[in-house]
Amino acid sequence: MEMLVMLMAGQWTIWHDYIKVPMLIVMALCAIFVILVVIFQPGNSSGISALGGQTETFLGKNKSKTFEHKMKKLTVISGIVFAVLCIAFAIITHFA
Numbered sequence: 001m002e003m004l005v006m007l008m009a010g011q012w013t014i015w016h017d018y019i020k021v022p023m024l025i026v027m028a029l030c031a032i033f034v035i036l037v038v039i040f041q042p043g044n045s046s047g048i049s050a051l052g053g054q055t056e057t058f059l060g061k062n063k064s065k066t067f068e069h070k071m072k073k074l075t076v077i078s079g080i081v082f083a084v085l086c087i088a089f090a091i092i093t094h095f096a
Contacts, residue, residue, distance in 0.1 A: 023089050030082045037078055041071045 019092065020089075021066055023085065023092070025060065027085045027089060030078060030085060034075070034078045037071060037074045042068050043074065
């Protein structure tokens, strides 16, 4: 029985070594992507509406098709992916 546990522990460490480096690379790329998406987002107070101008525009009606909406959606999705990867990496390294 002890031999089986030792064998399984050995296989886990080998698997852990193979998954650790690619996961770190994916996490780094995801972190860079999150940073770039946040940097390229336009501010909420940009445009004429910041000066108290017209609030109902064509872009306001079709907000789901604008660049700003797409960037916000990318920010949320990439942030969730990054958080899930961080939690999975923490779990994997904890049990190694």
